[in-house]
Structures are given as structure tokens and as C-alpha cells.
Amino acid sequence: MNQADKVYLDLCQFILEKGTRKEDRTGTGTISTFGYQLRFNLQDGFPLLTTKRVPFRLVVSELLWFLKGDTNVRYLLENNNHIWDEWGFQKWVESEDYIGPDMSNFGIRSQLDEEFNKLYREQMSIYQEKVLHDDDFSQRFGNLGNVYGKQWRSWEGADGQVYDQIQYIIDEIKRNPDSRRLICNAWSISELKGQMLPPCHFAFQFYVVDGKLSCMFNMRSTDVFLGLPFNIASYALLTHLLAYECDLEVGELVYTGADVHIYSNHIEQVEKQLSREPRPLPTIKLNRLVKSIYNFTMDDIELIGYDPHGPIKAPVAV
Template structure:
């Protein structure tokens, strides 16, 4: 039991949702099977939390994390990096407000090519990056939570207050999607930086694998900037669910045996948290089962 592959934590959770999940009508109208409350732990020194029972496009997740760190909230920059995972929300708004049944490809191409169009239709509101890097206080002053975390880790690593979050109550109604991965808390022990991520809403098949490897990339960057080694990644899920149109895909994934976890490596040390690029990341030894396709519920 002690040598059980860490990925079985994910597979066990998926099986639990399938067997015991409460059938619910959700915001998207698709419907879910849902349980409440879960915890999973990975030791990053033993491998990255990158699923092997299906291929996860880890570069897309890391590019998204790097985009969050810029503080940007417009999908134009993401689309220029060929990251399309945020297009559904502004596209849905565009179709609803204009009545045009434009295709996603046409909409995205116009966002990339037309700056004025991107400013009007590509912005997601004050989502993650805005809250992480430019949280606005009641006095109008902006707070860079990421810089605050790094400063605290360098100066007072035993503090129990080293965290950041994106649940800005005053601005939630302006966001295309309220934050799902909400709170990141950090802990230092024996030169190792551990991170606990609280995620209020968990699309277990599609969103969760991206959130895990994105968070591991963030944890690795912050550890490097603070002269620490990556420690444990602890994930806590609130409403953990499978969409009803993902059940066959989940059952397929459960038939697969996990393979050795890969390693996430940083190839250089940039001068600051703002200077990382996708080329700085390398995943070694990733040999997953084939990708499993599924539709995003919007």
C-alpha cells in the first residue's frame, strides 16, 4: 500500500464520484455527478502531478499560468500562444449580445488580428491575473499578492499568513467566470516549499488535471525564486464533479493503469517571477496513455 502509485488518488476520486455522486442540475445546464470535499497530496520531488492515464497538454496549462502571472485578463495574448481554453466564455457573450452565430475559429482570428475588437470582446473581466497582481483596495491602491508571497517567503518563511487568493467579493459579478482555484497557501519546512491549493469547483475530467500541473509550475517558480526546493503539492476540492457528458470518458480512463510520473524541471533561473517563459519548462519522462477528448461545459 505504501508504494501505491500517486495517480490512484485521482482515479479513486473519479470512481467515488461515479459511484456516489449526487446528480445535480448545475449552472451550465449539462448536469453533474458531484461529491463535496476531497484532498490529494503529491511529493513534487518524486514526480509532477501530471496524469499518465491520459495525455494532458501540460504546455497549455503552464502558458495559462504564465498568463495569470502577467495580470492580463484579455484572451488575445493567450490566443497568440495558441491557447484556446478561455475562448468559450467571451464567444458565448458575443453571440448572445450580437445575435451572430460566428464560429469559434473566426471569432478567435478576429481577436488576434483586431486590437479594437479584442478590447471589446476578448476581455474576461477582473479574473485571476487581475486579483493576483492588481487587487484593488477600497482606497484605490493596488496590491500585488504574488510579490507579497515571495517577499514573505524570503523574509519570514515560518509565517502562517503566506497565501494569495482571487475571491474578490466586490468584483465577482464582473468576471466571466468566478475563480475556481481560489486560494494558494505556502509552507516552508527543511528547505522545501509546499503549496496547498483550495479549489471550490472542480471539473474532474478536464479542469482538474490542468489546475494541478499549472499549480505545480507556479510552486516550482516561486520555490526557485526563494532558493527553496519544491515540496508537497496538496490539493483540496470543494464541489468535485463529473459532467454528465463526461461519464463515458471517465469510465474509459479508469480502465488504464498509471505509468511512472514525469518530472517537471526549470531549465534556467530568471531574474524575477515575471521573467519566466514557456521555454524555461521541461517535462522529463512523460509517457502517457492517449488523450481523451471531451466537451467543455460553459
């Protein structure tokens, strides 16, 4: 059994057996535990789970979006990535500009009411088209505030200066690989009210030893079934990209979670995933002609040998 799936499935089993029932912001309800850590040896393969298909191209486009410093979902929509749509959509339907049918609590209602789900999908389609083709609308309702890309690439300090945290890490690795300050922080307390979703993966740190780059990322809140597989793959890819930029091999990826939970409407899906046998992990190949991580495109990152079980659908709690 590959260790990536094993440690992830062990976490799922632990929450189901030992977790505590809790209410949450979305009204869905969770089974939760506090404080959990997973470790992945990136030399053993790329940790894209095989017990369900994880759409790698969505992982790639989201990470490239972060690295661009972008906060508008237009880039994601242009790359057929819809994992952030609900937050921009919520911003629109809660505004005075929205004149369509009532979309309150759309995340839950769309799962329970087929007639409402049809209306929701119609309004979401309108939203997506307007973000793609209406610049003013895109600026107002496609922009999610100062989320990850802004914090990673354009952190605004109390001194009035703007800091590129990713570039700082790259420069510091090359200058002083033994540094204990290879840290990026996305949690800005003064900007939480302006963000559609305050950062869940709020900080990460790199560590260099024996010519290998390792990364630990920290999450205040983890949706184990839908979110965590993406987060693991995204930070693994980020580690590969920074290792490439800094002429290093990859080492270990470490996840540390605080409130680690399974939503109550994901339990059946988790149990289905637990019944599946893991398969060999894939690998990735980067285009060596690209000189900077900021210049990578979707076509420059290739996934090799991915043979997972089929996808398992589940609703997103918004």
C-alpha cells in the same frame, strides 16, 4: 503505480460510486460530492497525469498568463491555447455587436447538432481572428474581466490601494518563511458580476519547512475530468517556480475541493481513464539563467520523460 494518478483515479471512482446527482449552471448535470482532498509529493515527480495525455504547454501558457496579470485571451491565442475561448466567445455572441446566427446554449448544442456545430466553429474562428488582429475588438471581447491574473497581481483593496499578491508572497517567504500569511485570494465578492467566470480555484497558501515549499490550493467548484488535471499541474508548476525564486526545494501539493463533480457527459470518458494503467511520472527542468519568475517564457520550462496514454476528448460545459 505513481501516486498522482492513483489518488486522482480514487477520486473519480469515489464520485461514481458515492456521488449525488445534481443540476448545475450549465444545464448539463453532474455527479457530485462535497469536500475532498488530494495530496501529491512533488519530490516523487511532476504530477501530470499519465492515464490520459494532459497538454503541458497549455498548462504553462495559462500559468504564465496568470503571472503576467493578463486577463485578455489574446496572449493565449498567440500561444495556440484555446481553453478560455468559450467565455470570451460567449461575451461576444450575447452582445448587441453580434449579428451572426443564434449561438444561445452553444456549449450543449454544438455537441448534439452537427449542422449547428459547423456554424459554431465558423463563428468561433471569426472570434479568434478578430481577437488576434483587431485591437478594439480584443479589448471589448477578448478581455474576461477581473479574473485570475488581475486578482493575483493587481488586487484592488477597499483602501483604494492595488496589491500584488504574488510578489507579496515571494517577499514574505524570503523575509519570514515561517509566516502563516503566505496566501493569495482570487475571490472578490464585489467583482463577481464583472467576471465571465468567477474563480473556481479561489485561494492558495504556501508553507515552508525543512527548506521545502508546499502549496495548498482551494476550489469552490471542480470539473474533475477536464479541469482538475490542469489545476493540479498548474499549481505544481507554480510551486516549482516560486521555490526556484526563493531558493527552496519543492515539498507537497495539496488540493482541497468543495463541490467536486463529474459532468454527466464525461462519465464514459472517466470510465475509460479508470481502465488504464498509470505510468511513471515526468519531471520538469527550469532554465536557471532566468532570474525572475515573471520573465519565464514557454521555452524556459521543459517537461522530461512524459509518456502518457493518449488523450480522451470531452465537451466543455460553459
